Amino acid sequence: MYIKTLTIQGFKSYRDQTHIEPFSPKHNVVVGRNGSGKSNFFAAIRFVLSDAYTAMTKEERQSLLHEGVSVAQTMSAYVEIIFDNSDNRFPTGREEVILRRTIGVKKDEYSLDKKSSSRADVMNLLESAGFSKANPYYIVPQGRITNLTNAKDTDRLHLLKEVAGTKVYEDRRTESVKIIEETDAKRNKVNELLDYINTRMEELEEEKEELKEYQEKDKDRRCLEYALYQRELEDVTEALEDLEEERATEVHNSNERRERFSGREQNINDIEKRISEARHKQTTATLTRQGAQDELNDYTRQRKELELAVDDLRAADARAGGKRTEYEAELGAVEKQIRDKEAELAKLMPQWEEHREREAEQRKALDATRARLNALFAKRGRQARYRTKAERDKFLRSDIASLEAHRTSQQTALEGARTALQRAEASREDIDGRLMQLDTSAAESRVQVQKLGEQLAKLQDESAKLKEQRKELWREDAKVNASRSHAADELKTAERALASMMDKDTGMGLRAVDSIAQRLGLDGVYGPLYRLFEVADSKYNIAVELTAGTSLFHVVVDTDQTASKVLDVMLKERTGRVTFMPLNRLHPKNPPLPNAQDAIPLLDKLRYTPQHARAFQQVFGKTCV
Template sequence: MYIKQIIIQGFKSYKDQMVIEPFSPGTNVVVGRNGSGKSNFFAAIRFVLSDAYTQLSREERQALLHEGSGSAVMSAYVEIIFDNSDNRFPTDHKEVVLRRTISLKKDEYSIDKKVNTLKEVNQFLESAGFSKSNPYYIVPQGRVTALTNMRESERLTLLKEVAGTQVYEARRAESLKIMTDTDNKRGKIDELLDYIKERLAELEEEKEELRGYQDKDRERRCLEYAYYHKEQVAVQEALEELDDARQGGMEDADENREAYTAGEKVIAQLDAEIHKLQQQMELLRIDRRQLDEDRRDGAKARAKAELAVKSLSDSMSAQDQAKQQHDAELNQVRKAIASKETELARILPEYEKRKREEARIKQELDSAEASRQRLFTKQTRSSQFRNKGERDAYLKKEINDLSMTLSQQKANRLDAEEEVKNIEASIKQLEKDVADLRAKNEGFGDSRKSLADDKTDAQDTLDKLQEERKSLRREEDKLDTILSNARREKDQAERELSHTMDGETSRGLATIRRLKAENDIPGAYGTLAELMEVSEAYRIPVEQVAGASLFHYVVDSEETATYFMNALQRTRGGRVTFAPLSKLRSRPANLPRANDAVPLITKIKYNPEFDAAFQQVFGRTIICPNLTVAGQYARSHNCDAITPEGDTTNKRGAMTGGFIDSRKSRLQAVQNATEWRNKYEQLQNEFQNIRKQMEKKEQEVTHATGEVRKREQKLRQMDDGYGPLRVELSAKTSQISREQDRLEAAIKRRDAVDRNMKDFSDTLAAHEAELASDFKKALTADEEQQMETLGQSVQDLQKQWTEISRGRRELEGRKQILDVELRSNLQLKLDQLTSQGFETSSGGSRGNLKEAQRELKKAQNAVASIEARIKENEQEIETTESNIAKLEKQKSAKDVEQQELAKDIQKYQKRLEKSVQKKALLTTRATECAKNIRDLGVLPEEAFEKYERLESKNVSPLHLPYMMISIQH
């Protein structure tokens, strides 16, 4: 054996893998310059073979790893390949590979690429001669010098270590210790053998005593067997008598129990009918309270209407007298107005004619006067100016002034004309307004009557809608009461249903119902109990077979089930078992087909869509008439069987059963809860529908009330606006008078401007003519003649104007008197009488009277209708009370029967309890006898015959202990 090859990587200065060339079997020498790695090569061999590098810390392992430029080395190994041709290593291989690998966190050995512990490696090396006690197969630097410098004692110790004597001494000490322990154990064994010999002698003596004891004990056991056997037979006979008596009483008890159960059902039906009638009675009483309230309101309305009719009837006569007097005055005023207007129409043309004639004469007079004045001025101008130049300058100045004045007068003429037109337009608009106001004034009564009729129609519509709303409110109150009762019944049914299952399932089903109500989930169908219909005769077997599966929830797929499960987990809403139809697969069962064996699933009605779910639960069960037949079919066809009473047996022969209270049926509880839940939802929908109708009716009533108020407001505005209408009419009439006065003044101003313009134009023309003529000291003959003629014309025209003016003033005075009489007296009086016509008219009162009479008739009809309904309600209440009393009487009689049956059942129950107690005592005694007989062990043959005729009184349990004591002695 020798080192054949060494491989180093990552160790100290060897970063990359270094494979040393194969060594010689003889002596090998490693030479090289300083720093070439000779020492590290030697350290690598010691790293694998020597104990110099054992128990390395993390820092020491880090120091052995290569450190240099480049990436850090995380692990290192040294591998030594031995030539094993001489089989020094027990591996049966020609080569042995020993490797040691280190890193920051590990230090492990491997032999032939298999990981080994340090202890296993040391043992492996010792097998080849590498002993820890002789570590001198590796001689490091300084070791030879140290050996030569040793003292003699140290050398002796070294020689012993090299020779292996220390190992021998240790092994020898261990062997001596083992020999000492062996001698001690041999001494103890000798003592034990001596004790056994002594005990054998004692046991020989006891064997003889035991033989005598066994004879006596055999006799005792024979006596005990005879006693216990006789007692066992007596107890068995007593038990058989009790069973016979109990079986005879059970038939009567079953009949009483069946009768009691039937009576409970009858009482439950009577309670349901009484409860239904009581609810009906409560609704009738609610109707009665509402009818009484309506009757009080109707009586108040009728009294109010009667008072209004009486008051309006009393005021009608006084209004008629006032109207007659008013009509007479109105006719008289209208005749006076017609007379004055006729006279005014007659004198008005003559007045206008004289006014025009007066204006014409006045214009001619003014023109002649102005011409004569100009001639006088011209006559005096010769003495005023010295020559033609001064005269012409003066005339030019006068012509310029007159031109400017004439321009101003033209502007004044336009202003005056515009003022006249504006006043005329204002008068025209005022006359139109007055005509409209008078038309309104005269047609006020008809308009008010029309508005009053509209208001009456709107009030009728409002009354009708209020009656409909009142009817809906009654229906809402009635439905609210029914809904409250239904809610109580539903809660009671759900509480009873929740008592038939665990709390987690109950909460889970409630959560699923809430989720279905909030979200439309088409794939959620319901529990098995909700999806089936079973006749009452088969409810018990169906419930017993299904058990908790009745409340498994059927869904269409795993996705729906996952959705519900996540929701239940998220909200902590309970726990439910789901049955996804897409995953259910039921294998066909080999069920018998006979008259006394019917598949239970055929007695269940359900939607074929859910067949997989029902087959999963009920598909392997048959129903048989009794437990014997059920057991036979269960064993022969490898299925489950059940009786109509709920007793079950399976294919393994296990039987379960007993009394089942049919009143606590799960299916009945589910049916009741479902019925009340559906009824409650239906009533809720009806209640919501009534609420919507109420909201719609409230809107209609609000709209109708608004219409009535609008019409009342219009009527009130018309009534309130009638006074302002008269004031406005009077104001408009006065304004017309003022505008007419303004118009007359404006016309006069316009005429004055026209006259001034004519005078200025004539003067301007005269100045221009004079300017064109020669300057003379005196007038010409023609001008003198013209002056004389103008003087005569002025006198004549003055006389004519005076005469015509006097006639015009007379007509104008008469016209003014007529205008004042018409405008300030008669027309105002007509307006006043027309206004008073509405106030004193009896038409409004008659309309109010008719309205009051109509309201009275309506109130009387309403009261009569309410009285009829009250009478009908009283009859219904009386009938319902009679029916309730009859049902309560029947229930009382049935309660008495139930009490008698309950007493009989209780008596039987007490007898049965006593019998059970006695049977329990006898059974306990029989068990004790059997136990005592079993405790006697194997008996001799003589025990069954020797004491068979022995009387029990000769041997009693009191004697047995004394016999036992004597035998022991």
Template sequence: MHIKNILISGFRSYRDQSFQVDLSPKNNVIVGKNGSGKSNFFAAVQFVLSEKYTTLTAAERKELFHAGSGRPALSIFVEIIFDNSDGRLIIPGRAEEKEVRIRRTLGLKQDEFRVNDRRFTATEVRQLLESAGFSSSNPYYIVEQGKIVNMANMSDEERCQLIKDVAGTRVYEARRKESEDILEETSGKYKKIEESIDQLQKRLTELEAETAELKSLQEIEKERKCVEYSIFFLELTNAKECLQKLDEERSKYVSSLNEQRDAENNTKNSIEIEETNIRNCAQRIAHLEGEMQTLEREATKLNSKKAIAQLDVADAKNSISRNESERLALQKEVENLEKHAEKVKKDLEVGRKNLNQHQRKTDHKSNELASLEKKMEALLAKRGRRKLFKNKKERDLWLAGEIERNRNTIETHRKEITRINKSIEDINNRIHEEDKNQKEKEAATKKVETKLADHETRRGTAIAMRNTLNMERRNLWQKVNEQEIIVQRLQDEWSRSRHQLERAVRHDIRQGVQSLREVLHELADEKLNSAVHGQLIEIIDVGKGYETAVEVTAGNALFNVVIDSFDVGALILDQINLRKKPGRISFFPLDTCKSEPIRFDGKEGCSSLMEHISCDPKFKGIVAEVFGKTAIVSSMEEGSKFVKEYNCDAVTMEGDQISRKGGITGGYLESRNLRLLSFNTEKKLSERLENEKTLLEKLCQEVAVVEQKITEAMNEIESLRGETSRAENDADADLRDARLHDERKVRLEKHREKLMETRKSLEKGMADANSSLELLQQETREDFVSSWGEEEENHLESVITEVDKTREDLSALQLQRVQITTEVQLLEDTIQNITRRMNIARDRIRELLWVNTNNQTLTREQGNVDEELSIVSARLKTLRHSIAETTNEKMASEENLEILKNKQFASARAVQERRGNDEKKQIQRTLFVQRRDDAMEKIRKLGIVPKDASKYSGQSLGMLMYRLKENNEKLKKYSHVNRKAVDQYTSLMETKNELVGQKEILQNELKSIHDLMEHLDKKKDEAVERTFKQMQYQFEVVFKEIVATEDCHGELQLVRSAAKKNAGEDPYIGARICVSFGLGTAITDLGQLSGGQKSLVALALIFAIQRCDPAPFYLFDEIDAALDAEYRSSVAKLILKDSENCQFITSTFKTEMLEAADRVLGVFFHNKTSRIQAISLEEGVKLLKQAAFEERKRAREIEE
């Protein structure tokens, strides 16, 4: 067991404190600056666990409240959360709790403890803590600042008393003091009893002489009592016989009257049934007529819709016939065009092959001609230059210019070819893209048909779903109408029942209950609402047949409101009065109504009325308060017996009451007017009405869901219609786009051919320039010759001849190519025209198919309208039949109602006639009851009747009166006799015997007290001796662990008294400490030690106490303040060692303690508010250094 967390709210410097991380079950070290709130933290723990704060004055309470910024708190609390995994803290009734929370809340007028949210007294909390190991005789599990110094400066006597406290001698001494007080009190009683016995003996001697005359007087009085008893008994018997005769006559009358009243009640019930049936029939007829009118309007709409649909379908059929003929013709045309197109494509392929072959030949011949022409031009130029230039230099200069010009031409052509290649590549990509787009559009067009078919299928499904949902909605509307009739009927019945209940309850009580509801609603306080449980009539269930008895017993108390406490009632009444609400209201507080019912021990013919009432167990006290002292009996005679025997009230099943005070009430109670039955009827009707309303709401929700689905189906139909239209439009657009892409592709291909021709021309020009460049370069390498030779002239002529021949061949080839090109172009135009016509025909076929599909949809919609109209007509027929049946039923009920009312009137007149006779009988019965009661009262006053009184039982009333007169004459002679002599003698003798018995008891008690005191003295000495030995051993061990030197030792010695010990006196007068720190001799006078050594000895004594009487955890507040560094380390190690078995929470200003810490907690103070949080070891050291620095700085400022 250890402390897991501590919650502090408003205590001293802590406004709102809790640990985000649970405390360690081992060693927790708290560090912080001076004044930050460390001591307040320990005070908060003592506030809950220690007896230091048990009694607080108003000023002391105020000092505990947080005085920081912000609004002051009205109450404070400290809550300590224990880990109870080991089960040391045992909460009564909840022994298995793994976590225990002890909270103390303090206000200006409040001081309470709570353990796991259950209220405990301070004493119960102390007992709970002591059961877990917190000894009240050992308060050293919390060591405050200054306690170390006090212990170091203790005298031997104080130290001895400390050992006695740890041993628990205060308990022994308290019990011994109690025993001495009891002994003194018992001795006083013993002396008084002896004196009383002596006085009684004297008075007994005097009374013996007066007893003889008294006995003669008693014999005469005994005979007179017998005569009087016989007279009174004879009068009682006569009165009872007359009463019995009257009761028998009344019983027959009541039986007959009850039968007649039962018949009258049955008639009333039948009248109510018939009236209810008439109202229900009228409501049902109204609902059915309303539904019929709705359906008639719907049928009218459907007929109009049907006529329109028939016209649309007739037009659609004619259109389908025409469209089919056109579609077949177009289909045949497409087939012919496809065959023609196939033939043309084959001819076009052959033509394109021939064209390509002639083109290659033409190109080859053209290249050949160009080469020859270049060669010829070069020779001609060379011949001209021979004549033009005078020397080699001029020629070479001109050749250089021509070479540069040719190079520029080559470069220009190369760039242009590159540009053209790039353009061709772009055109190829665009052609590819156009071709791809064309195929995609064509594929999209083909998908449209599939998509349209899918749309048509989905549209048909949606229409079927719409029709199904329409049918379901009609069925639900029918159910809703029927349910509305049921709800309206129950609403009317509930209203009548509520009105009947209100008539049965007093107006001021109803107003009071209504005022209560309004106040609770206005306050809107959940806690207050939960403290109000409702009226008594609402929280009880009465067994069948006992309603009358319960109602006459409780009366208006049935409408008293059950609340948690008297304070709640006072608060509600204040609020009602403050708001000036009307009415009268009474309360049953649970905290004050705690009666116990009378038990009748299974008596036959009698049982507790409470046994026939069931309720929640927490309301048993309230129910017992009202019904616990009332018996339910079978008859008035039986009730009279039980009233006397048990001093209770009695009630019969019929409601007749006999009060224990003597009152008798009763009479016929009509069951239909009972408030309890009216309330139960209203409650059941309310529950049924709620259930039926819930069902109606559910049906309406189902209608809404179906209508939502119908809307969704209609939206889907419209959506599909729109999607179909859009798909058709998209298909048209895709077809147009596909054709546009095809046209663009053709134009791009033509452009590409032109670019390729241009590229050929450029390539040819670049080849010519290269050839010229080579010739010019070759000429520069030749020697300059000014004349033109014959060989060269022959060569030129042969080249010219070859050029002419090549030109003729090229012209023939070009002519053939033009013819072939014309044929190919014609075939291509034919293919385009065929394709265009095929596309037009296919588009028209597709359009006709779509039109046919729409026409089929119209046919289906006509079928749906016919089906809906058939359903509506069938429902109208059913409604008309139901209205007729309900009308007949209503008429039959009206006839029965008239008959029942006549019967009720005749019965009421007969009952009125019988009541007059009954009233006369009741007057006679009252007289005889008075005679019987007078005779019984006289017999009761006689007291105990002698045994021989029966000897006068056969005599007449006159003879008995004569004997009574004789006895009265004899009694006149004994008027001087002391009539109380015998009674006084007997009473005094009994008193004397009782006092003698008490005297013997007191003698035994005196002996037991003396024995107990001797036993307590012995036990106390043994406890002190045992505790001292344990503390002596533990002090030596702890001292050695702390000082940690070889020659050190510490010893605890008891000093015995030199005087002889008397009874109850203590043999020990002091406890001496002898210590040695390993240097010099042992020291017994602690005043010779330094301050640190004194603190060390005091700490050793504290640890010894803790080991002798261990607690689950310890709180130390700066116990190392006066220790040297080496001793602080030893103390820290000792705490670290002991923390394996218990928890330590220690505050310190020294770093040695931090090294042994399992968790470090820092205390911070800001804006007059302290806060504790877990920090690291390094942060703790840093915080201590800051605190030490500020302390030194403050000291220097003070010195200056």
């Protein structure tokens, strides 16, 4: 066996990978200048084969890595030795043995024949090849021979023993002697233990005889005890039967007393209910009596007002005295005179018409006479006014011209008068039409006024009826308010009783859930379970309470998102504690109902909305009564 190849990389001064070969099977001499790496070459071999580089610190590992002027820092190094194993000194069965050790700042690894191996396996293989820890002189470092020549005789003897390997045998002999001494001590202890066992066996034989005798006596004792126990059992059985009869009698009496107590308790509840109803009726009757008293006061006031009005009318009639008869007589005389005057006027009207026609004819004749007289006076005056015919003609022509102008103006005025007359006629016709329309509308207005009067009378009647209905409604409202107050009191009493059944945190949590749902407008919060159902028969109340337990106070919501919203607010405000039942997460699996006539599902005795069916199936679906 000898080293064939040595490969070094990153170890001390060997930065790059360095292959050193071939090696001679006999002797090899390493020659080089100072600092060329001769010591590091032998250190690399000792790094793999010896014990000198074990249990190193981080700084010591770092010192083994190459530290040169290169740019890249060396993170790991390895040394690989290839042995010629033709003499099969390494028991591997191969011609060559490849041994490598890799070291880094945080690692120290071995590989054997290019396979990862533990340090213990490598040391055992080297031990088998003669590289023993007990003989560390297979590698002689520099300065060791000088130390040997200068050593003392005892040190040399010790060294020779180590080199020859006799020290190993001395150590083993010392260990063997120690083991023999320990074995002798253990043998003495075993002998002592055997003596103790023999002594103990003799004692146990004596105890065995005593035990046999004790068992015979104990058998007799148990027979006697059995006889006594049997007699006592018979006596106790008889006494127990008597007690059982007494217990059955007491149970029967207790059941009867319980039934009487339940009946009396029910009677007390009924009486309290009747008392509550009587108080409610009394309150309602008091309110009704107050309303009737108010109506009576109104009617009394109206009666007094009517009586005072009648008294006033009677007093006014008394103050008038007998003047009414005189006024009536005077009125009759005046009416008679009016009738006489109207008769005389009817007789005089034809004469007046005749005189008026005659007056008109005479006025026409007078006007014609005056016109002829004026013409004669004018004719006579013209003859005396003009000296010549030419003056007369000139005057006549100017007079004719003025007459023509007067006639034209009169004609124009006549046309204007005719036009005005036509306009007046049209206006008169329009006014007549308007008058007719006004008469028609006045007639219609009178009809409407009459109808409105009738409607007013009907409305007044209806108003009176509505006032009566309003009074009735006021009375009903007072009754309803009294009923509401009574129900509110009962509700508060029930809530106080319910609050006493739950802990403080749950009560605070339920109130907080109601407040949060109202603030956030969450329609998916349906409230605690006990608000969502009614029991069809009160005799099942105990069964419902025992089955549901604290689940009665669980809050039913539509989805888990709604529960998360409410829960976030509650955690932020720190208001109580509740348990939510999201309907979208409930998947109740109820067992089949028993096929028995006396087993009734508890769900059949509850009234609830189908929307909340999952919650009730989750709580009550597995229970029958």
